[in-house]
Amino acid sequence: MFELIAAFVSVVLQGGGPAVPPTAGAAIAVGLAALGAGIAERGIGAAAVGATAEDDDMFGRGLILTVLPETLVILALVTIFVV
Amino acid sequence: MSTASSSSSSNYEYVTARVRSRKAKLFDEDDYRQLTRMGTGEIARFMEESEYEEEMNDLGARYSGVDLIEFALNRNRAKHFEDLLRWAEGPLYDYVARYLRRFDAWNVKTVIRGLSSEADREDIEADLVRTGEFSGSLTDRLLEAGSIEEVVEVLDHTAFGPALEDALDDYEESGQLVPIENAVDRAYYESLLENMPAETDRATSLYIEFLRAEIDFRNVRNALRLARSGASVDVGEYFIGGGRLFSAEEIDGLAGNTNELIARLRDSVYGERLAGPLDDLENAESLIGFERALEEVLLAYSNRLSQLYPLSVCPVFSYVLAKEREVRNVRAIARGREAGLDAEEIENELVVL
Numbered sequence: 001m002f003e004l005i006a007a008f009v010s011v012v013l014q015g016g017g018p019a020v021p022p023t024a025g026a027a028i029a030v031g032l033a034a035l036g037a038g039i040a041e042r043g044i045g046a047a048a049v050g051a052t053a054e055d056d057d058m059f060g061r062g063l064i065l066t067v068l069p070e071t072l073v074i075l076a077l078v079t080i081f082v083v
Numbered sequence: 084m085s086t087a088s089s090s091s092s093s094n095y096e097y098v099t100a101r102v103r104s105r106k107a108k109l110f111d112e113d114d115y116r117q118l119t120r121m122g123t124g125e126i127a128r129f130m131e132e133s134e135y136e137e138e139m140n141d142l143g144a145r146y147s148g149v150d151l152i153e154f155a156l157n158r159n160r161a162k163h164f165e166d167l168l169r170w171a172e173g174p175l176y177d178y179v180a181r182y183l184r185r186f187d188a189w190n191v192k193t194v195i196r197g198l199s200s201e202a203d204r205e206d207i208e209a210d211l212v213r214t215g216e217f218s219g220s221l222t223d224r225l226l227e228a229g230s231i232e233e234v235v236e237v238l239d240h241t242a243f244g245p246a247l248e249d250a251l252d253d254y255e256e257s258g259q260l261v262p263i264e265n266a267v268d269r270a271y272y273e274s275l276l277e278n279m280p281a282e283t284d285r286a287t288s289l290y291i292e293f294l295r296a297e298i299d300f301r302n303v304r305n306a307l308r309l310a311r312s313g314a315s316v317d318v319g320e321y322f323i324g325g326g327r328l329f330s331a332e333e334i335d336g337l338a339g340n341t342n343e344l345i346a347r348l349r350d351s352v353y354g355e356r357l358a359g360p361l362d363d364l365e366n367a368e369s370l371i372g373f374e375r376a377l378e379e380v381l382l383a384y385s386n387r388l389s390q391l392y393p394l395s396v397c398p399v400f401s402y403v404l405a406k407e408r409e410v411r412n413v414r415a416i417a418r419g420r421e422a423g424l425d426a427e428e429i430e431n432e433l434v435v436l
Contacts, residue, residue, distance in 0.1 A: 043096040043394075050100030 022083040033076030040069035093175035095394045101170065102402040105163065108134055109409050112435050118416050119426040119433075123148050126417055135159050152417045156410045157212050161186075163406060164214040167399065178290065178396040181275055182403060184242070186215035188271040191243060192264050194225050194234055199260055217241070231263070246270040272298055272323040286395030289388055293400070296353065296384075299326035300377050303348065306334055307370055310341050327352075356380050371432075378434045382408060408434055 020028070048062030110118070110133070118126055130152065131139045138155040146154055164183055171179050190211050197207035204226055213222060221237070228234045231254065235247045243266075250266035275294050279287075302323055322334050328351055345361055348354065354361075360376030385401035392398075412433045419429040 046094060046096040047100040050097040051104060054101050054104035 026079040026083045029079045030073065030076045034073045037069040037072045040072070041066055044069070091173045093173040093396075094171070095175060095396075098167070098170045098175060099393060099398045102167070102399050106398075106402045106405055109405055110413070115412060115416070115430075115433055115435055118413065119420075119429045121420065123152065123417055123421055126413070126420070127152055130155060130413075138162075149417045149421050153414055154209060156413055157210075160406060160410050161212050161214040164403065167403070168214070171399070174287075175396060175399070178287075179399060179403070180216050182294075182400065183215045184271055184274060186212045187217050187241075188243070188267050190215070190217065190222060190225065191234070191238065191267050194228070195231055195260060195263055195267075198228070198231055198234065242274045243267055243270045269323055272301070273325060276325045284395070286388075286392035286397055289392070290396050290400060293381075293385065293388070295325065295327050297381065298323050299328040299353070300381065302326055302329055302334060303344070304374060304377065306344060307341065307373070310344070311370055353380075356384070375432070375434055378408070382434065 045066045048058070048066045051058040052062050114129075118129065121129060127139065127148075130136075135155050138158045139151070142151055142154050142158070164186070167179050168176065168183065190213075193210050194207055197210070208226055211222065211226075213219070217225075221241075224237045225234060228237055232251065235244075235251050238244050238247055246266040246269060247263065250262045253262035254260065275298070276291065279291060305322075322329075328347075342365075345365060348357060349361055357376070357380060360373050360380070363376065364370075364373040382401075382404055385397065385404050389398035389401040412435070415432050416429055419432065
């Protein structure tokens with residue numbers, strides 16, 4: 001494991017450029033944000049489906065609450081334009 | 084359904100959302116005030132327009148009056164609790180099933196009592212509450228049993244098996260049902276705290292504490308009842324282990340002396356919450372007020388827990404308690420009206436929060 005890291009580091013250092021190019025960094029940022037949003041939506045979605053099952057009128061409200069964490073991804077998308 | 088909960092995680096979000104919605108649909112104080120002023124026919128009509136519509140329509144052709152109300156209540160409760168078991172996954176299922184085993188205990192007792200009073204199969208079946216962990220086929224086999232020995236045999240592999248077998252000898256010697264019913268109750272309460280799953284966060288440990296409190300209260304109630312009735316029964320026989328208030332030896336000494344028991348309760352962890360009811364008990368003659376106060380304390384505490392720990396077993400448990408309260412309240416109203424009690428008297432019997 002450690003040899004692999006050492007080898008990787010030496011390759012990167014010899015290459016001269018940054019280990020993670022800016023666009024790749026931004027991509028990782030967006031991906032992680034999406035993952036976080038997914039985790040948040042898991043619980044909210046489950047609760048929303050439960051509430052809708054009991055009362056049909058909750059569908060609209062449940063839907064809105066479920067996608068609220070999606071704003072995380074939209075905000076993270078800004079990084080794409082910054083780099 | 085089996086006790087074995089898989090290693091999957093609990094789906095608290097889903098169950099809590101549904102349970103909260105159902106809890107909001109329970110009768111509130113206003114409904115009770117109306118109900119206490121109605122006759123049995125009116126109560127039945129009121130229930131037809133509420134949560135109980137389906138059950139009332141199903142059973143309306145077969146029963147009438149208070150029986151109709153009572154069977155509809157039982158069936159509705161069974162339906163809701165069955166739903167809980169259907170939804171819950173992982174450790175949550177285990178927590179809920181543990182508590183709902185009380186209906187298994189109830190069913191076993193009903194069958195045994197039915198057999199000893201030589202009731203018809205249909206009559207016994209009507210009184211069963213089909214929820215809890217027993218499967219439909221196990222319950223059917225219970226119903227088909229022709230004697231108490233057969234019932235014990237059928238239950239061999241369940242949690243009640245070992246305790247019942249021990250009690251069977253007692254029963255055969257004395258011919259009384261008490262030892263058997265006692266064994267069923269104790270098996271239930273002892274299985275309540277057995278093998279708690281390893282997932283112990285704050286909310287779960289509070290839940291366990293809650294079950295302990297219930298065992299303690301049950302012991303207190305038994306001791307008080309025995310002390311009041313003046314019967315020379317060995318209280319230790321009725322003692323349920325697992326609580327944190329007494330040991331079997333202690334309760335023996337305390338049961339004979341109500342004042343000492345009250346003093347003991349005052350010094351205990353429950354002292355603060357029970358201060359009011361304890362004062363009443365010291366002055367008043369009847370136990371009914373105190374027993375009702377115990378219920379109220381438990382109910383209020385469970386409501387508080389469900390708000391403090393929204394994603395835990397607490398909201399589910401608080402719903403189970405509230406639903407049971409509702410069923411008991413409506414039943415008390417219907418029976419009270421039938422017996423001709425007036426509204427104030429009935430209202431005194433209700434536990435409303």
